[in-house]
Amino acid sequence: MSEQKNGELRNKYRERLLRSPVSLDLLDLGDMVDSEPVRETRHELKDDTPAVSERENGGGEMAEYERAITGLSLLLSFLPNNHSQPNGELQSIDNSFVKTILPELASYILLFPVMCHGQFAFKVQQSDLRALIVLYHFYRAVGILLPSREYWWAHHRARASEQILHDWLTRQIS
Structure with missing residues (x-):
């Protein structure tokens, strides 16, 4: 996937998470990817796409979500095509490029909560x-x-948190 195409995918994720009405549809983003995940070695763990507030005047309420959604969009761009199997089970990542940057990706993941401070944390x-x-x-x-196997502590916590949030959000939104 080219850097341009990857940037477009990050923008698609960001726009959908920022602009779409809150509904159960926002829990499934697997339909947004129409190709294989990143394969280029030039792709780095940085987001140089302008934030929404830099593209629009004001920012408003959505500005509170921007930093977290921008960081999340970068992570989502590394996911495999159609993030889930038909039965709902998650795919495991089988992408040699993602495996080569795994330590850097893990560091980015560990720093993600630091990006989610201020108004987003309050939300x-x-x-x-x-x-x-x-x-x-x-x-x-x-x-x-x-x-x-390598990141069992983060992996298990993530799976448990994902399930708890999914169940709670499904009850609240339905």
Whole structure:
């Protein structure tokens, strides 16, 4: 996948998470990928796409979600095509490029909560549905991207948190 195409995918994730109405549809982003995950070695763990507030004046309420969603969009761009199997079971990552950058990816994942401070953290504490959907997708991505043998502690926590958030969000949104 070219860097341009990867940037477009990150923008698609970000726009959907920022702009779509909160609904059960936001729990499944697997339909957004129409090709294989990243294969280029030039792809780095950085997001140089302008934030929404840099592209639009004001920012408003959505600005509170921007930093977390921007960071999450980068992680989501590494996921395999159609993040789940028909029976709902997660695919494991089988991409040689992602495996080569796994230590860097793991570091980025561990630093993700640091990016989620301020108003976003307040939104999570207030059980804001959009903020919790962002956390759900973060934990889901971690469960897919980090191998359970090497990162068992993060992998198991992510899978448990993903399931808890999925169940809670499904009850709240339905």
